[in-house]
Amino acid sequence: MKNKANGRYYILIVAFTVIFFLCMVFCFTRFRALSRDYKIRSLSYRIDTIELEERMYGPAHIYSSLYYADNYEEEFDGYWQFAEAYLAYVRGRYAKEKEPYIETLQEYLDTAPGGERKKAVEGYLEELMNP
Amino acid sequence: MKCTNCGGDFASDQLRCPYCGAVNEHALKLAKELQTYDKAYEKKRNELLESGTGQVLKHLTMGMGIVFLAIICIAFGCVAFYQYRFSNRSTYEVTGVRLAKNKETVGRYLEEKQYIRAYLLASATDPTNEYFQYYPEYKDDLADIYTYSLFLAGVLHSMESMDAGDNYAPLQSTDVITLQIFYGSGNDSPIKDDLIQEVDGFLENYYRLTDDEIANLKDTGSGGQFTLEGSADIEGVTRKRMEAYFEK
Numbered sequence: 001m002k003n004k005a006n007g008r009y010y011i012l013i014v015a016f017t018v019i020f021f022l023c024m025v026f027c028f029t030r031f032r033a034l035s036r037d038y039k040i041r042s043l044s045y046r047i048d049t050i051e052l053e054e055r056m057y058g059p060a061h062i063y064s065s066l067y068y069a070d071n072y073e074e075e076f077d078g079y080w081q082f083a084e085a086y087l088a089y090v091r092g093r094y095a096k097e098k099e100p101y102i103e104t105l106q107e108y109l110d111t112a113p114g115g116e117r118k119k120a121v122e123g124y125l126e127e128l129m130n131p
Numbered sequence: 132m133k134c135t136n137c138g139g140d141f142a143s144d145q146l147r148c149p150y151c152g153a154v155n156e157h158a159l160k161l162a163k164e165l166q167t168y169d170k171a172y173e174k175k176r177n178e179l180l181e182s183g184t185g186q187v188l189k190h191l192t193m194g195m196g197i198v199f200l201a202i203i204c205i206a207f208g209c210v211a212f213y214q215y216r217f218s219n220r221s222t223y224e225v226t227g228v229r230l231a232k233n234k235e236t237v238g239r240y241l242e243e244k245q246y247i248r249a250y251l252l253a254s255a256t257d258p259t260n261e262y263f264q265y266y267p268e269y270k271d272d273l274a275d276i277y278t279y280s281l282f283l284a285g286v287l288h289s290m291e292s293m294d295a296g297d298n299y300a301p302l303q304s305t306d307v308i309t310l311q312i313f314y315g316s317g318n319d320s321p322i323k324d325d326l327i328q329e330v331d332g333f334l335e336n337y338y339r340l341t342d343d344e345i346a347n348l349k350d351t352g353s354g355g356q357f358t359l360e361g362s363a364d365i366e367g368v369t370r371k372r373m374e375a376y377f378e379k
Binding site: 005006009010012016017019020024027034035037038041064067071080084090091094 | 181184185188189191192195196199202203206207209210213214217218219240245247248249251252254255280283284286287290329332333336337
């Protein structure tokens with residue numbers, strides 16, 4: 001007499017294996033997506049990115065980098081100080097009354113540590129003072 | 132034994148007499164019985180084998196089921212925990228003590244007039260994604276800063292385009308819709324006043340709109356039809372004005 005229950009066990013084993021691998025694939029892809037997302041949002045990654053973008057595109061790109069990557073943390077204070085000066089320049093470029101914007105740029109230059117950003121703001125200041 | 136036919140001696144398990152060839156009935160009977168036993172043995176052996184395999188398969192199936200289920204539960208648990216703890220705008224990150232600290236920081240940024248930074252902080256840490264329901268005290272101001280930031284992005288893009296020597300990027304129809312939402316938000320606060328002053332400055336000095344036209348834009352309200360020089364082609368009119376002004 002042939003034991004018919006054995007066939008059912010084979011089917012169950014195959015079904016369990018298939019379901020197991022499908023679940024593992026789902027978990028792996030979901031975990032990988034979450035990991036990538038978390039990595040992109042991590043502070044260290046965003047700091048590296050903004051440093052790279054500043055080197056590649058120059059200080060004028062800093063505001064966009066801050067805005068589009070949601071870089072609001074205090075680790076970006078230096079960048080935000082420059083961004084405020086940059087936005088003052090943008091606002092002052094075509095303003096009739098340039099004095100408040102010139103003051104903002106001057107305040108930045110008084111405390112700026114130097115480097116490319118300071119040079120850029122010096123250029124902005126010169127442009128506002130000699131339109 | 133002796134042959135019943137010729138009386139010759141031969142071994143009892145021989146089927147035929149080696150002298151006369153007569154059939155040994157006793158040996159034949161034994162052979163038939165042995166054959167029957169062999170068949171029964173084979174049948175029993177197969178039954179036992181089938182039954183044993185079934186037992187092994189049964190335990191293997193149950194074992195695999197339990198192990199797989201345990202691994203699946205652990206894997207889904209890990210993913211669920213990771214989702215709760217590390218996903219974007221996870222409640223873990225933006226509620227309780229962290230929310231209180233974020234609110235304090237948003238308030239500080241607004242006081243320091245770092246409006247866009249305050250908006251970015253609130254936007255990134257609000258699970259409702261830009262509706263600022265977790266920041267009810269700053270909700271109206273943050274919504275205005277958001278629309279202002281969209282307009283400012285357009286201005287920056289336009290200035291970049293102009294600096295690069297491309298065509299003048301004029302006031303877009305989408306910018307007008309953004310401004311109608313911005314002006315018509317109904318918020319009345321010092322922050323909104325600051326933003327309005329800046330937006331008015333860009334419209335007047337950069338996009339070359341007159342005071343009356345800006346007042347008209349404010350009055351049209353959200354969804355209203357705004358025209359310049361009697362035309363709905365805002366882009367065309369502002370481009371012409373910018374070209375005329377900046378090429379002087």
